[in-house]
Amino acid sequence: MNKILLAVDGSENAKRAVDxxxxxxxxxxxxxxxxxHIINSQKEITKLRNIxxxxxxxxxxVVKNGMEIIERHVSIFENNHIKVATKLLDGDPAxxxxxxxxxxxxxxxxxxxxxxxxLQSIVLGSVSHKVLALSECxxxxxx
Amino acid sequence: xxxxxxFDGSEASQSALHYVLKSxxxxxxxxxxxxxxxxxxxxxxxxxxxxxxxxxxACQDFFRGSLEKAKALFDAEGIQVSTLMKSGDAxxxxxxxxxxxxxxxxxxxxRGLxxLTGWVLGSVSAKVLNNVDVPVTLVK
Numbered sequence: 621m622n623k624i625l626l627a628v629d630g631s632e633n634a635k636r637a638v639d640x641x642x643x644x645x646x647x648x649x650x651x652x653x654x655x656x657h658i659i660n661s662q663k664e665i666t667k668l669r670n671i672x673x674x675x676x677x678x679x680x681x682v683v684k685n686g687m688e689i690i691e692r693h694v695s696i697f698e699n700n701h702i703k704v705a706t707k708l709l710d711g712d713p714a715x716x717x718x719x720x721x722x723x724x725x726x727x728x729x730x731x732x733x734x735x736x737x738x739l740q741s742i743v744l745g746s747v748s749h750k751v752l753a754l755s756e757c758x759x760x761x762x763x
Numbered sequence: 764x765x766x767x768x769x770f771d772g773s774e775a776s777q778s779a780l781h782y783v784l785k786s787x788x789x790x791x792x793x794x795x796x797x798x799x800x801x802x803x804x805x806x807x808x809x810x811x812x813x814x815x816x817x818x819x820x821a822c823q824d825f826f827r828g829s830l831e832k833a834k835a836l837f838d839a840e841g842i843q844v845s846t847l848m849k850s851g852d853a854x855x856x857x858x859x860x861x862x863x864x865x866x867x868x869x870x871x872x873x874r875g876l877x878x879l880t881g882w883v884l885g886s887v888s889a890k891v892l893n894n895v896d897v898p899v900t901l902v903k
Binding site for chain 1: 764786792892896898900
């Protein structure tokens with residue numbers, strides 16, 4: 621059994637990561653795939669705090685968006701008759717992805733990335749950079 | 764699927780080998796190449812030996828030995844691999860090899876990349892990751 625944690629967001633790179641894992645399933649039969657998406661509701665609440673939305677409303681909307689992102693990717697697997705598990709977590713994306721991979725004893729993390737070049741990602745830490753630094757298991761980056 | 768494993772003998776690159784070895788056992792269609800990039804100019808040579816060519820040869824012999832050992836791991840499991848030895852800037856050689864020989868995937872080791880220095884100065888794996896279009900798997 622090979623446990624794959626596929627981390628997705630709304631980006632094009634995430635779609636390519638989905639295609640990559642889909643290809644893996646054609647070559648290997650013993651894969652157990654979990655599609656994970658992390659929402660950061662605290663960050664969204666901070667962003668929108670000047671607008672007179674209720675915190676609860678923002679949270680609900682963020683969760684709903686998160687669910688939609690997962691469903692969009694999962695439907696690609698379903699169309700290919702592949703069963704996958706799903707997980708939606710709230711918090712710092714990289715930290716949550718790595719924590720979940722450790723807890724679930726995943727063998728492999730797959731995620732889409734735009735690369736690690738920009739200075740902002742060096743200083744502030746992009747999700748891929750942070751996942752790479754924190755994770756113990758192999759990480760595959762898809763562009 | 765053509766897989767390139769850059770190998771420098773480090774612990775992390777050993778882990779990458781073992782990772783590929785494990786997946787190659789239930790995935791026989793892998794076409795594996797182990798690449799060692801070494802002995803670029805052998806800069807230490809001038810200080811220690813009269814003959815830099817000799818030092819370069821010694822360096823290449825050493826790494827050829829470790830590359831052979833890496834290959835032997837796969838031979839023992841009956842898995843065919845090719846080996847390549849090149850010299851130059853490690854990241855640049857890896858990137859050009861991927862492009863020129865049409866590799867589908869790179870699997871390589873990484874050391875701790877958490878330090879800021881590693882990122883500002885650019886580690887080999889970061890440079891490879893930024894400059895190839897194919898999937899890159901990094902193994903600790």
